[in-house]
Amino acid sequence: MQNNDSILLFETYRPVLMGIAYRFLSTVSDAEDVVQDVYLKWSNEDIDTIQNPEAWLKTVCTRNCLDIVKSVERKRIDYVGTWLPEPIQTETSAEDDYLNQAHLADSLSTAFIVMLERLTPKERAAYLLYEIFDTPYRTVAEALNLEEQTCRKLVSRAKSHIEKNKKRALVSPEKQAAFVNAFEFAITSGDSSNLQDLLANDIVLRADGGGKVAAILKPIEGSLEVLNFLVNDLKQFWHTFTWLKSKINGNDGFIIKSSDHIHAIVSFEFNEQDQASEIFIMRNPDKMAALKTMPIN
Numbered sequence: 001m002q003n004n005d006s007i008l009l010f011e012t013y014r015p016v017l018m019g020i021a022y023r024f025l026s027t028v029s030d031a032e033d034v035v036q037d038v039y040l041k042w043s044n045e046d047i048d049t050i051q052n053p054e055a056w057l058k059t060v061c062t063r064n065c066l067d068i069v070k071s072v073e074r075k076r077i078d079y080v081g082t083w084l085p086e087p088i089q090t091e092t093s094a095e096d097d098y099l100n101q102a103h104l105a106d107s108l109s110t111a112f113i114v115m116l117e118r119l120t121p122k123e124r125a126a127y128l129l130y131e132i133f134d135t136p137y138r139t140v141a142e143a144l145n146l147e148e149q150t151c152r153k154l155v156s157r158a159k160s161h162i163e164k165n166k167k168r169a170l171v172s173p174e175k176q177a178a179f180v181n182a183f184e185f186a187i188t189s190g191d192s193s194n195l196q197d198l199l200a201n202d203i204v205l206r207a208d209g210g211g212k213v214a215a216i217l218k219p220i221e222g223s224l225e226v227l228n229f230l231v232n233d234l235k236q237f238w239h240t241f242t243w244l245k246s247k248i249n250g251n252d253g254f255i256i257k258s259s260d261h262i263h264a265i266v267s268f269e270f271n272e273q274d275q276a277s278e279i280f281i282m283r284n285p286d287k288m289a290a291l292k293t294m295p296i297n
Helices: 003-025 028-043 053-074 098-108 110-117 121-132 137-144 148-165 173-189 223-238
Strands: 199-208 242-248 251-258 261-270 276-282
Touching: 003 028, 003 053, 003 098, 003 110, 003 121, 028 053, 053 121, 053 137, 098 110, 110 121, 110 148, 110 261, 110 276, 121 137, 121 148, 137 148, 173 223, 173 242, 173 251, 173 261, 199 223, 223 261, 242 261
Parallel strands: 199 276
Antiparallel strands: 242 251, 251 261, 261 276
16 A cells, blocks of 8 residues: 555544544643554554554554553642643534534533543543444454453443433533523623523532632532622623633533633533533633644544
8 A cells, every 4th residue: 555545544544543542531632642653653564464454543542542541640640629621622514413423522521521531541441442433342352452351341330430420411502502692691791690590400610720820729519609600700800801602522612712812711511401510611721722623533
């Protein structure tokens, strides 16, 4: 196979590899490093001898993630305040079908990635490969150097944990749009009458400043407490900023900025009653520096 064909084949799978690495490591920079290393290994292979390029690429990507996950996790030991995954923009074209994209968008949500972080690395890898990226157990076992039966148990444990802790539900674009409009209006005007009923009673608001900028250090829980924080505290700082609606980790959200400076990225999760169950505010400038649309499946 010619070199150009090899490059084109790799680029076909790059979004999938980025999808695996980002969900596994929770930061774009680490995911990009992993995928670049996969590319270097790919470019040094005689790919005419690789019978299943997709399986080969997924295997190498997963092993790279497992190799660096401990160093990534060590960085969070001394992290100041709440740690959240690095947000990404996930804009889609108008012709994309919502239902067909739902399972990938759902697995990119901030809440889902936070849940993945609570799994062991091998549980996370097995679950992502099998459940999200439709990888047969044979390939999962090869990637993890385990027996297929062991991989089945890893996936089963991961599914059980995720289902047990799941508070999320897919919400239609129309209902998401109604919520984000009410959210913006409440903070910019101080009038929360349209927002109050759209917050779950047990809603949790988390903010990540990384110790670099002002942000709440502990989550705020409960609809009244969250509402008070939004219309009394945040309004003081955000009501004059520019609010840009954007898809953040698969859901409607905001980029809050003034001039060319991004102050915050806001994303949401919803429950089965179409109420917001979680609000995530990213304030850490390091995690917003490279914010852009990424080729992530």
